[in-house]
Amino acid sequence: MKVAGIGFRESATAADLQAALALTGLQVDALASVAAKAKTPAMQEFAQATGLPVIALQEQDIAGEQTLTCSPRIKARFGTGSLAEAAALAGARHGETGAKSRLLAPRVVTADGLATAAIAERLEP
Template sequence: MPVAGLGFRQAAPAASLHALVAEAGPLSALATLAAKAPALQPLADRMGLPLIALSPDDVAGIATPTQSPRMIARFGTGSLAEALALAAAGPGARLIGPRRVSRDGTATIALAQRLSQ
């Protein structure tokens, strides 16, 4: 099962995060930045998923299909959600489809899976 990387604004409503995760289908884990993990932990607990907290250093330099100048300047990667998913899925991971943005534009999700799975 894939890992979901979640990037979100501080003001992202819990309902927006829940909708993205629920629409993603079966998952093995959620991943986000360690600084944002406390905001995502209740959703992970409710869905029975482990939460992987990563540092900005963990995602810096990860190549992603999406290229946001703002994310490149801030985190050293083109898409935070895509980089989080790839880093959490581990070596040899690939993205599964394009990243998705919540209806209100406050959160983004990307799914990644190891090729050997």
């Protein structure tokens, strides 16, 4: 299962989220972000447009997640270096006790900096 972790600023639109996912160049089975972002109109519109389910994670689900990139602002706010990467990793493991996941590449950022995306996959045991 491949999951796109999505991070974005409050002013981002569904089109910004779509642009971030498009930059990855990969197909995914689900979207993931922290619950507060998963409930926003931009994320809901994006999910509806893509037909992908949204995995709403709790902040403690991503805290401490080892990421390939590190934003000091995100580290201070969420306890992990990249919201998109951490959400992708946690989302790929979601619902599978003891499951492991791996990032397929570092996060990508839209040119305007409004949205980020990273893709992770669940590893088979």
